[in-house]
Amino acid sequence: MKDQTSTLRQTDDDALELARKLQHTSPYAALAVIDPQTQFPFASRILLCTDMDGCPAVLVSALATHTAALREDGRASLLVGEPGKGDPLAYARMTIQCRAKAVDRDGIDHKRLRKRFLARHPKAALYIDFTDFCFFRLMPEWASLNGGFGRAYRIEGRDLLIHSPANALIADHADEIERYVYEKFPHIFDNIAAASGVSRKTANSAWRVAGVDCEGLDIAEGELFIRYNWEALVTSLDATYSNIAKIASVTTKT
Amino acid sequence: MKDQTSTLRQTDDDALELARKLQHTSPYAALAVIDPQTQFPFASRILLCTDMDGCPAVLVSALATHTAALREDGRASLLVGEPGKGDPLAYARMTIQCRAKAVDRDGIDHKRLRKRFLARHPKAALYIDFTDFCFFRLMPEWASLNGGFGRAYRIEGRDLLIHSPANALIADHADEIERYVYEKFPHIFDNIAAASGVSRKTANSAWRVAGVDCEGLDIAEGELFIRYNWEALVTSLDATYSNIAKIASVTTKT
Numbered sequence: 250m251k252d253q254t255s256t257l258r259q260t261d262d263d264a265l266e267l268a269r270k271l272q273h274t275s276p277y278a279a280l281a282v283i284d285p286q287t288q289f290p291f292a293s294r295i296l297l298c299t300d301m302d303g304c305p306a307v308l309v310s311a312l313a314t315h316t317a318a319l320r321e322d323g324r325a326s327l328l329v330g331e332p333g334k335g336d337p338l339a340y341a342r343m344t345i346q347c348r349a350k351a352v353d354r355d356g357i358d359h360k361r362l363r364k365r366f367l368a369r370h371p372k373a374a375l376y377i378d379f380t381d382f383c384f385f386r387l388m389p390e391w392a393s394l395n396g397g398f399g400r401a402y403r404i405e406g407r408d409l410l411i412h413s414p415a416n417a418l419i420a421d422h423a424d425e426i427e428r429y430v431y432e433k434f435p436h437i438f439d440n441i442a443a444a445s446g447v448s449r450k451t452a453n454s455a456w457r458v459a460g461v462d463c464e465g466l467d468i469a470e471g472e473l474f475i476r477y478n479w480e481a482l483v484t485s486l487d488a489t490y491s492n493i494a495k496i497a498s499v500t501t502k503t
Numbered sequence: 504m505k506d507q508t509s510t511l512r513q514t515d516d517d518a519l520e521l522a523r524k525l526q527h528t529s530p531y532a533a534l535a536v537i538d539p540q541t542q543f544p545f546a547s548r549i550l551l552c553t554d555m556d557g558c559p560a561v562l563v564s565a566l567a568t569h570t571a572a573l574r575e576d577g578r579a580s581l582l583v584g585e586p587g588k589g590d591p592l593a594y595a596r597m598t599i600q601c602r603a604k605a606v607d608r609d610g611i612d613h614k615r616l617r618k619r620f621l622a623r624h625p626k627a628a629l630y631i632d633f634t635d636f637c638f639f640r641l642m643p644e645w646a647s648l649n650g651g652f653g654r655a656y657r658i659e660g661r662d663l664l665i666h667s668p669a670n671a672l673i674a675d676h677a678d679e680i681e682r683y684v685y686e687k688f689p690h691i692f693d694n695i696a697a698a699s700g701v702s703r704k705t706a707n708s709a710w711r712v713a714g715v716d717c718e719g720l721d722i723a724e725g726e727l728f729i730r731y732n733w734e735a736l737v738t739s740l741d742a743t744y745s746n747i748a749k750i751a752s753v754t755t756k757t
Contacts (some may be wrong), residue, residue, distance in 0.1 A: 256566045276591065277586070277592075279533030279535070279546050279582050280546070281533070281535035281544035281546035281580065282544055283537070283544055284600075287578075288578065288602050289578040289579075289580060290535035290536055290537055290544040290545075290578060290579060290580045291535065291544075291580050291600070292533050292534070292535035292544075292546055292580040292581065292582035292598055293582060293596075293598055293647075293649075294586075294589065294591060294592065294596050296592065296647075312510045312671040313691075314647065324541075324542065324543040324544060325543075325544060326535065326543060326544045326545050326546040327546065328533050328546035328547060328548060331585070332531065332548075335726070336626050337530065337531040337550065338531075338548065338550065342547075342548050344547055344568075346538075346541070346543050346545070352685075372590050385611065388669060393547075393568065395547075395548075401517070408554060417669055447740060472588060472589070498540060500554060
């Protein structure tokens, strides 16, 4: 039998960028866990967000099979990246092998994830505070990226995370950063959309900030979600503000 | 902690119909297996077809992680049913817990599945005969159907299978049945599309038979796939022909 690694390509910057994009922008995923009653794998659909350090997080109900499974055995797998029209196997997807850890409902991690999750999935406001709902962080150990036929790569977990000393600082100031964006640079959304090659222009009022972290800014409007990456990793609050001012100044608006 | 079964609804005919439809018509799925090297669950995307008895089947490469896993441990889980626009959790999906069994490449099962898979996924002709590709049948043990918020059902594996003494007979005569459809009733495709509420009319020549079994007929045109169920389970070749003639006669065409 051939060695499986022989089919892997050398992981380059393009592969890493695609991997991070799939992890960060996928609104939902298939989550595979080990069913504690049968030891079978069990696949289900969950909504995703990412935490400040890039770690994927899921909001789950205690009534669901996957939640009981994750409490028993943290080994989990996420399949992100959905196909469009045509051959499903021609579309990029990634299997992320993770260790799940429950998030204490009374702690600061829950509060931060609650905000980030709602920014990503506003409709979850209907149930996010139900007592049987909780978050798990799914820490990536490694991932198998498939960019389409014959384009397979192995990605290390550390390359899917955001390693900045300012992660906690930016999280603490997220509300303030958002207000800054809305008040000072309401046209930033159109600039980011244009920079991302999204032609649709939307009334500024419909756009929202869907998250900020040390690698970039997420904006959303309805189903549309755009990740804008800073030119370099941010390690201070000032650098975050100056990155925002920079993209806001790209196009002059009146 | 609440008993999980307390959240399940009583499985009725509508739930069974939805479950069978998801299993039979999903072109692809997330497949979860146990990675033999790490004992982690591992989720990946695969193309699906169903066999004559309704059993899901996958075509996989020996170079892929899921294939090595299935050879080692047949416990598998399929997530079928893809979301559209809007809230992904509002769309029906089903987790099918299965036992995987490799299909001998030299046997009659392989030949039958090869035909059915190609009818479903014509582009797979590019690689289906590569020596490292093989089929696994994924026999359903039970399934968890989620029809949207608060609509969870347990489905038994036997209810996802086609129990007819004529399964093998219809498989043996599949080519002949197809020729009968194309030669005698070229307008049957439009009739089935209309009966299924599909308004698009396509030149007859673009439609194809995508499968025939004891519960119904599948037709396809490009990405469009329609399952037409016979009024009752078929247990003979004659009954198959008369069912075809019946739907062909619904609308008079000139």
